[in-house]
Amino acid sequence: MKKILIISGPTATGKTSLAIKLAKKLNGELISADSRQIYRGMDIGTGKDHPKDVKINLIDIIDPDQSFSVEQYRQLAVEKINQIHANGKLPIIAGGTGQYIDSITNPQPTFSIKPNKVLRFFLNHFPLKLLQLTLRLLDFKTFRLLNNSDLHNPHRLIRKIEIKLSFKSPLSKEDLEGLNTLHISLTAPNDYLYSRIDQRVESRLKLGLIGEIKNLLKKYKGSDPGLNCLAYKEFVGADLVSVPQKLIDIWRFHEHSYARRQKTWFKKIPNIIFFDITTPGFEAKIIKEVGKWYNNS
């Protein structure tokens, strides 16, 4: 059976460096599962500080003004996985974007329904109540199943309307059959993650994040899809002559809650093995665990 190793975890847990180590040990090749490192030119803010001699797939593949989707990611990732297998190597997926990882292990039929730009343009001007009403009229069955969170979420409502109005019947995709997947997820107590995040925020500023943003803004708009993410969106509207501590704090807090959301996401994935990086010797345990899996057919 074809094997895939997945290394996930919240931000600032050291996923990539662990994945690189394992790749060297196991004749593996890395595929990034990171929804921001796909963007070219966004380096400091997204933490693209990997060693240059290691090949990481699906990084730097589009420009910040291009939109990208899970389905595009999925197709590229599946293609890469097949390629790596064909070369007799082990694909190692490393990243913190839970949805991207899930798209590989658990692809959904509605993925085949493409975004309808015109429809989205109009729907984006609708107030929440009107979106709810629209979905209710179009697809009452779906509407009544929405939980309180989705009911108030414009993105989700718009997508549901879009699916209902698309006349294509959803196709199921079965590009990856019979995979043997090992999913390792790094974790740590919140306090520990927060202090690592705060340190990283400082070091990214020192590395010249503001300069990077200024540069990007010469070519791109603050509203471009790539720039709608942490480390960029907090600063894009400011004058950037001086950097107020207040903005830095907002960024830090956004990172904290991002890490929390990531933990929530990974918690519900079945058959995932967690390792707390504050436990001494965790890395040796992972190497042992992975080795056992790798050597068993």
Add this chain to the structure above:
RNA sequence: CCGGCGGUAGCAAAGCGGUUAUGCGUUGGUCUGUAAAACCAAUUUAGGCAGGUUCAACUCCUGCCCGCCGGA
């Protein structure tokens, strides 16, 4: 020492004589072609201290303590 202003939940910050301010943080959660996005929920009656007025005080009055500003 005198005068002025202020002391509200982890932090910031309002209104109000009797209902939940709110924001941030923190904590938990939602999730399927935007996901580092977008969204939901919780955070148990907080009001410097001591009295007083009142059916009822965070809200009015008095004293004290503390902080800031101005004057001696």
